[in-house]
Amino acid sequence: MSPIEIRVHGVGEHGPLSALGSVGLEPSTPPVKGIDWYKKPQIPAHDLALINWSRTSRGVAGFLWYLAIPFTLLNVVGYTRPAGRRPAGYHAVACSTGLLATAVLTAWLIVITETVLEYVPGLADATVVAELLSTMLPAAAVAAAILCRTLTRPEHGIPKTLAWLHALLALALGLAVWLFRPARREWRCWPNSFGYGADVPAAILGTGTEPRVDAMMVFVLISTLVALLLAAALWNSAAAVITMLVFLLLHATGAILRLGAGWLMSYLDHIGAVADRDSGMAPTAHLLRVADPAENRVLLLDLVPVVACAAILGFVAALAITARTSKWRETRQKAHRPAYRRHWFRHLVVTSLPQMMLPALVVTVAIYVVLAIPIAVVASNTSWSGWPLTAALILTHAIVAAVLVFIALRGEIWSVPMAFGTVADVAGFWPVRYHPLAGSSYREEVVGGLRDVLARHRERTVVLFAHSQGSVLGAWLLANELVPENLQDDALAVMEGPSLLPPKKSLYLLTCGSPLNSLYRGFFPSYFHDRFFLRVSKRTAGWFNAWRETDPIATKMPDAVSGRVHEERIEDSDDDRLRGHSDYWIEEAPTEWIQGQLTPTNGATPS
Numbered sequence: 001m002s003p004i005e006i007r008v009h010g011v012g013e014h015g016p017l018s019a020l021g022s023v024g025l026e027p028s029t030p031p032v033k034g035i036d037w038y039k040k041p042q043i044p045a046h047d048l049a050l051i052n053w054s055r056t057s058r059g060v061a062g063f064l065w066y067l068a069i070p071f072t073l074l075n076v077v078g079y080t081r082p083a084g085r086r087p088a089g090y091h092a093v094a095c096s097t098g099l100l101a102t103a104v105l106t107a108w109l110i111v112i113t114e115t116v117l118e119y120v121p122g123l124a125d126a127t128v129v130a131e132l133l134s135t136m137l138p139a140a141a142v143a144a145a146i147l148c149r150t151l152t153r154p155e156h157g158i159p160k161t162l163a164w165l166h167a168l169l170a171l172a173l174g175l176a177v178w179l180f181r182p183a184r185r186e187w188r189c190w191p192n193s194f195g196y197g198a199d200v201p202a203a204i205l206g207t208g209t210e211p212r213v214d215a216m217m218v219f220v221l222i223s224t225l226v227a228l229l230l231a232a233a234l235w236n237s238a239a240a241v242i243t244m245l246v247f248l249l250l251h252a253t254g255a256i257l258r259l260g261a262g263w264l265m266s267y268l269d270h271i272g273a274v275a276d277r278d279s280g281m282a283p284t285a286h287l288l289r290v291a292d293p294a295e296n297r298v299l300l301l302d303l304v305p306v307v308a309c310a311a312i313l314g315f316v317a318a319l320a321i322t323a324r325t326s327k328w329r330e331t332r333q334k335a336h337r338p339a340y341r342r343h344w345f346r347h348l349v350v351t352s353l354p355q356m357m358l359p360a361l362v363v364t365v366a367i368y369v370v371l372a373i374p375i376a377v378v379a380s381n382t383s384w385s386g387w388p389l390t391a392a393l394i395l396t397h398a399i400v401a402a403v404l405v406f407i408a409l410r411g412e413i414w415s416v417p418m419a420f421g422t423v424a425d426v427a428g429f430w431p432v433r434y435h436p437l438a439g440s441s442y443r444e445e446v447v448g449g450l451r452d453v454l455a456r457h458r459e460r461t462v463v464l465f466a467h468s469q470g471s472v473l474g475a476w477l478l479a480n481e482l483v484p485e486n487l488q489d490d491a492l493a494v495m496e497g498p499s500l501l502p503p504k505k506s507l508y509l510l511t512c513g514s515p516l517n518s519l520y521r522g523f524f525p526s527y528f529h530d531r532f533f534l535r536v537s538k539r540t541a542g543w544f545n546a547w548r549e550t551d552p553i554a555t556k557m558p559d560a561v562s563g564r565v566h567e568e569r570i571e572d573s574d575d576d577r578l579r580g581h582s583d584y585w586i587e588e589a590p591t592e593w594i595q596g597q598l599t600p601t602n603g604a605t606p607s
Contacts, residue, residue, distance in 0.1 A: 010468025108254030139174025
């Protein structure tokens, strides 16, 4: 039978012909006024198959898909176990981190519901009903979402025990808030607003004389502290960074949505549509947030986005400074134009991310602690006023406005969907095991489809040409086809049983723009260990790996397979159009190597 080349693209919403390379869209010359016309794509003489894959459509879920990003990232944390670390302990910490995230989600939904119910007519005299609605309704919604997803979508593979734990936790938190009424407790040592003290501006001076604990603010501080402890227990800088950023993001998003909900209900009340604060939920019915006095007060809770966003920006700045100081000098030694040096600098930074996480994490925690000090000072003596307070409030409202615009446009702002989509496609490689609200994984479905395609051609000579994330999927299939799922993180696991793929002598692998060594081996060492790469190399008759210095994620394969992989560093033309991570399909070196493997020798026909 004639040989065949099978191409697999990387992450993103690719078109069915994207694996032909951008030359397929290159305008023909000379240009013709009034129309566009293009050159014929380069099609090899041998048989060619293009595999197109993408994860579950994000358009169906709309904005809810963006809200799933934190839980998807926490799910990834469970797979970042360092090599040699005991699985049981690490998995327990990762599961605990997921449970804490569910508690944070439930608490913020309770606070948002309280904010909305302040304007729902008919609840002023129905205190018990309002308390039940504001606590048990959000908790039940979280539990129902988790259980419905787990029980009605078994293809997601969510562990039922994990789902029930999260659902019961949400219900237990709602019940505890309703029974304990934390915002109604008197804590004289914790003023709940800026409404106490002689130095507070008159515009925000409250009339209350009985300080009560703003329970949600206490919950924010305690949950962040617990997240810090869990991140430390992971003993993994990358996992700790993800954990910290996720909880900062959860708290910032919750506070922003609460403030946005308050704005919306206040506007509806102002125009006399649906909402009526005078007959809405009574201030004494609030259980997680103190609501009296109704006007002229500022919640400490409203400053949470400022602190969280500042800490996240601090992480970005620390990462940028670390990269600049450690990598930029190396790029300046290149005798290339600035555009080439910038691409190479990005390559050095991205491929070194696993090693750069620890210093950035230290700076992030330090910034968060430093920025939390003013809030603690305000809470203890309420002496902070004037321009710092004004600036903080303006910044908070600006952040809220930006997020609300983002929601209204459903994320269609410049390249934001592309960036979020790329993160989700990479994070979606891992099955849902550590948080039931994480985005569904595409790995088993795509790898299964790829296995079926290769099995159909097992009597032919096959070259699997995989780019970027496609190379991860292809390598995963070759290394783990015969390895049980529960042993895929075991470096000593052995392959057993018959294979459905073409035999070794007629199967070739070509990877290009591959993050296998730079990112996956760095962030997931328990899965992408030396034996993983050895299993891939032993399963093929030849392995060719192409990469560029201007490609942000691609590198050589590990030393463990040195000599087993033909490494090809492709020079990028030093002009204004650097190819970087794209167009490996039409590079001369890979296409010549493929032709060499598929071309009959001595009159023989490849089988």
